[in-house]
Amino acid sequence: MFRSLKTFLKKWRASRNGGHQLDALLAIADMNAPYAERSEWLIELAHWLHRGGSLQTDASATSEIADDESRPIPAHTRVRYLLHVLDRNPAWKTNVAGILRAVLRESDGISLLCDAGMPVHSGFFGALFERAQSSLIPPAPNRRELSALFTLMFRSQQDAEWISSLPADLLARIRDLFDYESSEANLQPGGALSLDLLAAMHNLTCQISSTGLSQTVRSRLGETDTPDALDVRKALEKQPFYRLTRAMLAVEAAHHAVEASTDGENPGTGTEAVRLLHEVNYLRILLDECRIATDNVFSHLYRNGVSVDIVFQVERMRMRIVRAELLLDAWMAADDLHAGARLVAELVNANHASQSVAHLLRSNFSLLARKVVEYSADTGEHYIARDRAEYLKMLRMAAGGGLVTVVTVCVKFAITGAHLQSMFEGLLAGINYAASFLLMHFLHFSLATKQPAMTAPTLARELDGTGTREGMDNFVASVVALIRTQSAAVFGNVAVVFPVCLVVQLLWHGIFGANLISPEKAHATLHSFSLLGPTPFYAALTGVLLWSSSLLAGWADNWFVLHRVGDALAYNRRLRMTLGVAGATRLAGFCRSNVAGVIGNLTLGLMLGLVPAIVTALAFGFEVRHVTLSSGSIGVALGVLGKGAFHTPELWWALAGTFSMAVLNVAVSFALAFLMAVRSRDLRAKDVRSLRGAFLRHVLRHPLDLVWPVRRSREAG
Incomplete structure (x- = not known):
């Protein structure tokens, strides 16, 4: 029987004639065959049910199927045809019913x-490995477990849909099939x-x-x-x-x-x-x-x-x-x-989900994503200018950030001028960036391109109310305010760092008779920022690093709260003896308020310095393209080259490349952060499309809202 079944299945799978295919399959059904062969037969029958395609039926079968619902589900039509064929062949029906009863009797239900x-392992990573392994090694049909048989018989969620929607007459006929010619011994x-x-x-x-x-x-x-x-x-x-x-x-x-x-x-x-x-x-x-x-x-x-x-x-x-x-x-x-059909459908659906690595990641990371998003929302709310006073405040903060960046640019040129080993140079550059970012943090200054990753999740809070007209308007107004704030931050950074770097170079040359960089380095700097080169690609990758820093900042905040580090500091015996009870409490509060900002700025600086060196050594050439740092570098290069640079195309291509940095740094980091915010709210694709449409309608009606906080910025868009 085993050899004949294997030979038949090989020929049967190559055939595509639905009616003849089923007749041949039912003809070899044997309720006395070994368990593995009966399981394999059921697997092929299940594949026939959801394969689709035409059926070659006789007149009576065609009449019976035509009496089905006006637009029948293909699987329902095939089930009806299967039962019709079994009713016309009692011997086949006896064997099929015997196989169904025997499998239920001999399997672990x-x-x-x-x-x-349900995952077997008690930990997330154990379950992740378990699912990856099961996707590579499917269960064998000789395993006497119904879960293994269901995995092999039903391979998609569509199976659960047609099972749950089976009409009452088919369910009754399926139940009668199970009881057909059953003896008291069974x-x-x-x-x-x-x-x-x-x-x-x-x-x-x-x-x-x-x-x-x-x-x-x-x-x-x-x-x-x-x-x-x-x-x-x-x-x-x-x-x-x-x-x-x-x-x-x-x-x-x-x-x-x-x-x-x-x-x-x-x-x-x-x-x-x-x-x-x-x-x-x-x-x-x-x-x-x-x-x-x-x-x-x-x-x-x-x-x-x-x-x-x-x-x-x-x-x-x-x-x-x-x-x-x-x-x-x-x-x-x-x-x-119908309750039984819904139970079977739910088991099919759950069994299918238990094999999916993506389902595990999606179901277990949503709360973590929400927590990280909410940290960023708490922090980012301070960086969204919703009125003119906040807009002007953002300009002042961005101007301060641009002033700090002047020092960062000068130190960066000193590091690159030393011609050190690339990895060590990247480490020094990362320390330089991190120190400047931390200084901005404690001075309450702003770096424009770092804000989108921190502020975009603020909008996630308003996603909860987008089901109403008022909630949609509030969401659109927040997006417009965010873009307007980013425009102010970029302008504030660039408006200070570019002229100040130019003045520093001119003063350095006037006082010491030397340049911060050589003319060759100045030309190379302008050429490296050209829009015609890889600058847009590098700017997009830099946006990924900006988003990653906000993710790490959210993780640090979550870790601090999860492990109750603040309480450990506030009740630490040595700190209380040294600083007093009030001092220990203030230290704990200070750490709670700044741990995420410190970790975010520190990791961002180190990534901007080290990641390009690591990627260049292992994969492909990569350089950081940050709009504020690049604007300062262009200012220094222009001071070295003088007025003649205005007549060269490389300066204008470099300025165009810097504009692309501003767009891509902000857009990529914002898009990634907002995507995480959307995932934390489990929004569907059509909901996101409706939000995008409402935003575009508002921009077309009030384009000036993107650059200046006019009074109508809060109106419906």
Whole structure:
């Protein structure tokens, strides 16, 4: 049989004649074949169901299928045709029904009901490796697990869609197929499924209770700053996770009492049935309370820092709660065919999601992304000018940042003029950048291109209200204010750094009779900034580095809060003895306010210096193209070359390249940060398109709003 099946499958897969293909497949169905062959036969049948294509049917089959809904789902049409062919061939139907019953009887159903879609490992990275491995090594058909068989039979989410939408008549005929010519010696599928559902619910409730009572979750269920030991014990006993296992045992005991009180034919209708219903309702209440407690854990994580592994464990617990409720509904509605179809569809969908690495990343990083975004929103709100006073303040801050950048440019030329080894030169340049950025931070100055990565996530808060007209208007007004602020910041930086660098070069030459850089270096500088060269590409990559620094800043803020470093500093014994209680508290507050800014500016400076050296050594040539630094470099080069530079095309191409830096530095860092903000809100693509359309309409009506805060900037766009 094995050789004949293999030979047939090879020929059958090469065929595309739908009706003849099915006849040949049904003809070799053998309910007495080994388990692996029966599994492989079911896999091929499932592939035939969702393959699509035309069917060659006889007149009666065509009439029956035509009676289906006006626009039938292709899989439904194929199921109907399959059942029609089996009704016309009783021998084939007997073997198919026997295969279905035998597979259910000989397979581990709990693996599907309880474990499908649930990661096995307790940590995020273990689950990530598990999914990557399963995508490379699919399960073998001889594994006696329904989850493995479902993985091989149903390979897309479309399978879940057509299963959940099966019409009532097809569901009834499928149920009759399972019961066709079943003998008393065979275990009935309905009874086996009920036992599997009960065992799976028992397994899930034990796992939910274990995770909920763990220190990781228990410490985040409520505020427990100063309770005494008795209050802790009482609080523990009141937790739904503590009572969940006993409630499940009570349901099982009531179920067994109902079975014992019936004669096997009529359902229990006495006190045992009432008790069962009472225990089931109590279990539902506890599961709902567990879900609420899980939401409280996420709220605690959101306020007090996020850990990827903790998010993973809590998210897995929530998935188990949802699965337990789904299984409980299916168990109580055993005669509802649509409920059974929805359960199977959900299991198919969950089993498919459990194989997806992208689904794991998307589901477990959303809260972390939201936390990082919210840090940036808190910081970036100070860098959005919404009125004229804030606009003028931003100009002053940007002018201060440009003044600091003058020193940075001069030190950079001194470092490059030393002709050091590239990696060491990159390290010194990174230290130079980091020192200047930190100085700007503590002096409350502004660097234009660093702002978009910090300010774009501020808009994420307003994304929550874009479902209304007022929320959409507020979002558009914030985007316009952000672009207007960036224009002011770029202008403030460049308006100071360019002329001051030019003056510094002229003064240096007038006092010392020498130039900061040689004429050859000046020409090379202008040529390197040309729009005709790789400048736009380098400017875009620099925007990525700017965004990365804001991401690291958000991570640092999250780490500081998650590990309660502020409390550790405030209550540190040595700090209290040295600085006093008030001094230690002020130090903790200072660190809390500045840790993200320090880490962000420090990493940005080091990346601007070291990343180009590393990328150039390992991959391709890469240089930083930052609009403020480049403007200062052009100012120095122009001071060296004199008025004659105005008559050379290289100066004008360099100025055009600098303009492209301003656009790309800001646009790329803003786009990446805003994309992360959108992901943290789980917005759909059509929602993002509607936001973009509203913004464009506003710009077309009020273009001056992008450069100056006129009074109508808050009107609907």
